[in-house]
Amino acid sequence: MKKLAALLFAIAALFAALALLQRRDAAPATGSARANALTVYCAAGLKQPVEAIAAKYRAEFGVEVRLQYGPTGALISNFRVAKRGDLFIAADDGSVADARKYELVREVLPLVRQHPVIAVRAGNPKNIRSIADLLRDDVKLALTNPDAASISRVSKAALGETWTKLAARAAVMKPTVTEVAADLSLGAVDAAILWDATVPQFKGLVAVDVPELKGRVENASAAVLAFTAQSAAALKFARYLAAPEKGGTSFQSHGFQLAGGDKWAAKPDLILYSGGVNRPAVEKLLRQFADREGVSVTTVFNGCGILCATMKTMGDSTNPKFPDAYYACDLCFVPPVAEQFPEAVMLTETDIGIVVRKGNPHGVRTLADLALPGLKVGLCNAEQSTLGFMTRGMLKQTGLLDSVRKNVVVEVPTADFLINQMRAGGLEAAIVYRVNAAPQAEHIEFFPIKHEGAKAIQPFAVRKDSPNKQLATRLLDFLKANRGEFEQAGFQWRGNEPALKSKDIKVPDYLLEK
Template sequence: PSLALRFARYLASENIGLRVFRKNGFETPRGDPWEARPELIVWSGGVNRLAIEQSIKEFKEREGVEVSTTYGGCGSLTAQMKTVWEKPGFPDVYFACDRVYMDNVNEWYLASENVSETDMVILVPPGNPRKVRGLADLGADGMRLGVADPVKSALGRLTVDLLKKSGLYEKVYSKVETKAGTADFLVNQIVVSEGKSLDAVIVYLANTAKVRDKVAIVKIDHPAALASQPIAISRISEKSQLARRFVDKILSPASQERFEKVGFRWQPGGKEGGE
């Protein structure tokens, strides 16, 4: 249906189709500017990548558009946003790693929509040689712990908050040997080194989808061991109609199946932030 959708975009374009409708007395919403093959800029926390890649591919093919994606730690992404605000390249859509990294850019986005959530877990080599059963065990003598960087990554910031709320920050954080920019790096350290470089890492359950046969996963029994992923459209996007359809694709039933398959819980619903 890409040709039909292209025609629909032409009719609903701000500078062509809607201008004709208004001249003929119709009231219309604001549309996107006409482009035969528009490009949507999407920035997303790395944790969401596996869950949305197929949906993005389908969206591009069905709509006949380009989608430029940037994945990374949400601390790094939001810091980069400050340098490109109101400039070409500012993301039309932002899909955050966690609510805290949406709340700190609310002024740049319309109301965000909840999509999913995932648990934080402890990842250890097969057989769990250090017998890690929970957070407290990460403070054991000789423990070599890997965590995400709290400046660059939502996971890193959430890890610090979790340890403080559980009363284990001083005991456990002193065992940190690696602070990584992304959770994928931490996962690879456990998979590749098989415990030779690190004894344990703290990541999201959704980060483990492709390696669950190569690692052991230890659940964290604490209400703060949780991250929620909201999505929002930029206030200044010139492609807000296309961006809205993209968000609807991410909130679709087919997308839900993909999120749940890789370790998320589906949590679509209420909006937060300003309009």
Template structure:
């Protein structure tokens, strides 16, 4: 929030007396709506002492006071973005697996100190926390903002159940057999462990390590014997570790290696547990009223210089996330045909992620040319008018982009006046004497290149070329020219370009397979924000995005892959 102006000092004094934030005090004076959340304050109107026919000197003071408060309200709302997220503005509730308590507590403390957002942590096993998320939803209570389970399988289940949205992997660990530090000979395998008749404890299968241990030992055929041998089962991994360390009669436990080292226990890696690696992740809950703040905390946990350093210090294997930035910035080079379909999605993504997306719209020929010259460097993402342009840049520049996501397609059509007065039925008709044809520039535009190629395939290119009176920079320019009238008889555009036109026009579809342009998107391999770029690609492939593309006449392709 920006510094208060001089006239705000009085409001600060009043708010201190009321023991509320200045922002909160003035918001409570009004009924307003912020980001879909309604803030209500009940007004009790006292009986007026004003009598009609009598002059009073207080009316103008009341008017000025009202104007002052209204102006101050506008100032506050424009300068305190925290109000855009309801609830306790500077607090996040995190459901956290007990095994990552020490690391997450330390990261949360640093986050609070740097950003001023309080983190409230609730610990339990991953399964218990997942059940709490379900219970919260069934009760209609939006409690947790963030969920940090011990194994990514819990994150996947939570997402499938609609409990979480975005997620990021932050660190990994594996199951080991942990013993007291002064233990004698370590068992070489599970069979040797059973032969030694050691007193062992397990973790409940609701805990991530308990579930992983059971799976590994079931695969090796030892689960029944181990379960029969156990002396106790603990709800969390930290309780099991503490039992080994403090209880003289407990020889060992199957726990996470990171926790074993944190408690100073002897780590024994058994061959039956070789494939027990699990990824710790952080997920934003679907019900949070503070998604931007929750995502900031998630990105902070995953950033190598923030959470990564802390996890490493606590004996986890960090999984490198995006470089930390309070407000990260992405550049996307985007074919102009996609503009109307993605603008709202981009805006929503920026608001949710607290990031900046610079979108450069142009013909794909122009965009690819700029990438090759290297003047502006590669964009973080490239969204094409047609997939052939991504193939082109991959071939010419040594595959600088990662795997693509195929999103949509649209057909090239011939736009004509209502009733088709020139009787244009096929591409060959574009060579009719005196016809005025418009295309986009084939050197700068995917549409232009594809249109000219389609005409060449008819064998009539020379005749049609004589009739091309306009090669515009974009299809939008062609449509505007057709709407203006008297300059063009026909224009080659995308079907998606003409959905908004009224009954004054119609279009002639082209049946050639080459007349279909497929739009895809890919992220640069060198972007410093690969996770953010991936989330943007996922958002562009979402159900909401699909609806926007289809409303504009695109065919949706993402679900067909």
């Protein structure tokens, strides 16, 4: 009997433990949802579409989105003091610039475009057609406070002294664009200056475009707050807001013009083709970027000749494996793919030189020395790599190509192979980039080549029709924000220079001669 009682007690205890375990398993779901909730500060004029998008996101991913609305200026003040939150949805570019000035935001994803208009009631009973009409004695005008709301700050900048006259005559001045639109909709005033996208959100209102305001197109954007503790979650929601087939449908239904967000993917895969010279500087940065964004980055490192040939073989950029971004070893390998990558941003440069074993036993210092009888020389392949292409051009121009080639015992796609073979004793001299040689300074010596072409500039380009164009642009911004990593790897920084049109990049004639 005692054994039976003990058995029953054990069974009861087991069921109790299972029940407790189930409750514990269930509890984190709620706790996790709370932990993963996103706090979003949103400009009042974007409330309707953002509210609808947040509800869809919550239904799709189970993530609570806590929205705080208000005039843009007040929102910035709030999160600047609180130093909490995940996203800031701003109505205009100037508000993002203000937040950047105080280092409150990092990544910025454009969502929609909008511009100021005169708003009137349907039928335009006061026949308001111009800014001058707003100054008539029979027109009651409503404006927002330019210190609080983006719409009036943008309009004030566009109208100059005329704005001062309008503000002096305004019958109503309120903090948010939606409050002003509501007054107009109720008939309390005759006209207001609103965003074009705000007008269709209120019954009985129509827009009057005027030339003074029509050109002031602003991006409404989602900016990741600098103090978010969950950047990947914040960026995922920002991508959802910007994606044409997700948040874009709600924005369009509320009268907004989309800014061209990336195609939606819960975890996008960015494909990057990179010349091998860039690897020491970017490999760690690419992992950091992927972790912060909550995405994957598939990187192909190789000689740029091979990378360009691979892209040509794919035919066109409709191939799903075509790279979203291309980071070349030198500008000369951008023109072959200029159609897909129309703009190039220079990031770094590095010297080209001759590397020898420590102590330089053969006295090799110049291109001419590479022709010394019996010297074992390694070069990069001219068809496969930028370095090989540039090396061949320099040797040909100096009349040394044939004499040096007699000593070449190996040709490889990337210079790191040459460094490895030098360390293994298979080579006595090789032509490499300075950044290849720098990590091995204890074992080898580097002599810069004295030639106008002995310098490589590394450009980064984003594919014009990439489904991950915004993501690739953010990768470029991330790399530019980490200048120190490149300089630590031995590169000279060029990232502050303006972008180049790829079609305008001129390749020196001596490089083009076969």
